[in-house]
Amino acid sequence: MITQAPKTFHHASVDVKPSDLLLQKGSWVNFSPAWPQDNISGWCSGRAFEVSQDPIVTNYPISRIIPTGHYALIDLSNQVPPPTANYSLQMYPAQIGVVYQISIGMKKGDYFVQLYIPRNVYVYNVGSSAIFPDISDSTFKYLGAKYPDDSPDTSPTWNLYAINQMVAFVMAIYVDGPDFDKATINFQINKCPVTEIPQRVPGASGGMIANPVYTQAVKQGTFIQYQTEMQGF
Amino acid sequence: MGTAQAAAVAVGAIATMVTVPLHKRLIPSSIAIDNQGLVPHTIYLRDDFTPDAYDGVASPGAQTIVKGQWTVASGITALLEGDDLKGLSFLGALKEYADSADASCVITVNYEFE
Numbered sequence: 001m002i003t004q005a006p007k008t009f010h011h012a013s014v015d016v017k018p019s020d021l022l023l024q025k026g027s028w029v030n031f032s033p034a035w036p037q038d039n040i041s042g043w044c045s046g047r048a049f050e051v052s053q054d055p056i057v058t059n060y061p062i063s064r065i066i067p068t069g070h071y072a073l074i075d076l077s078n079q080v081p082p083p084t085a086n087y088s089l090q091m092y093p094a095q096i097g098v099v100y101q102i103s104i105g106m107k108k109g110d111y112f113v114q115l116y117i118p119r120n121v122y123v124y125n126v127g128s129s130a131i132f133p134d135i136s137d138s139t140f141k142y143l144g145a146k147y148p149d150d151s152p153d154t155s156p157t158w159n160l161y162a163i164n165q166m167v168a169f170v171m172a173i174y175v176d177g178p179d180f181d182k183a184t185i186n187f188q189i190n191k192c193p194v195t196e197i198p199q200r201v202p203g204a205s206g207g208m209i210a211n212p213v214y215t216q217a218v219k220q221g222t223f224i225q226y227q228t229e230m231q232g233f
Numbered sequence: 234m235g236t237a238q239a240a241a242v243a244v245g246a247i248a249t250m251v252t253v254p255l256h257k258r259l260i261p262s263s264i265a266i267d268n269q270g271l272v273p274h275t276i277y278l279r280d281d282f283t284p285d286a287y288d289g290v291a292s293p294g295a296q297t298i299v300k301g302q303w304t305v306a307s308g309i310t311a312l313l314e315g316d317d318l319k320g321l322s323f324l325g326a327l328k329e330y331a332d333s334a335d336a337s338c339v340i341t342v343n344y345e346f347e
Contacts, residue, residue: 061256062256063255063256063285064285064287065282065283065284065285065324065325066284066285066287067284067287067293070287070288070289070290071287071288072285072286072287072288073288085291086286086291107256107347108347136288178320179298180282180284180296180298180324181324182258182324184256184257186256
């Protein structure tokens, strides 16, 4: 569900390929079997896919002016459409068979971000249940926080993956500076239609055999976890 | 880099020098206050913006924050740059006013958007 390259990736060598940065045509993604077999993720749970088109990347900048010591919540899902006040940002695919890779590029500023999925469930905690991120706590609001340096606007390293009708990614943008600040985050939405890679294919003798491409895709493709797999350890 | 220039106006006639684009902030690289008037003037630079909704406040009120004030004697040109302006930025609109209007006192701001 989320990948992030290390900070040193800002200084990537010439060995870096485009597919290391964004899903490209032919890239593989595979979904954990932990995704529920329901009408939202049944089509992708436990399956492997190949991106079937060249990337179409849509820039989607947002800015929030917030006083220091306060935070604004933004919801990336499609749950509440505009023009409703505080609408969700509609960053998810509108149909199945499509994966959106959402890169998060943060402009410089005195702020940090906490990520939840779903709302009120923090992603970046530690194993102990005695300590967890808490945006309203003076100490633990910093636990697991992402700063502009972690994924700068000029070379984002933090990616989220979304499918149609998935639960909402929610971000709390917290300003932690001397005064008001304007937090600007440029989301780059890499819209990827995907085609399933069958686990078995017809063999030379007419029977079905294991598909070597599937095996390779599972080993080497981008693995998209379900939200519950990022907790509890 | 952009340049904005305006004569000193009274607080009741506050002048907008630059409106900052939605996803940028304005960083002044130099500010010159050329006071060729007959009396000293105090110049104020103000940042006007409306915050977005935040925890517990659904519709925050507009903010008018004075980000700098300088008093310049008659016949003097004050130049601020480098460390003088460190940390100074404008989020919404850069506005100026003075203790009294004077067409002979001119404020010039060189700036960049970030």
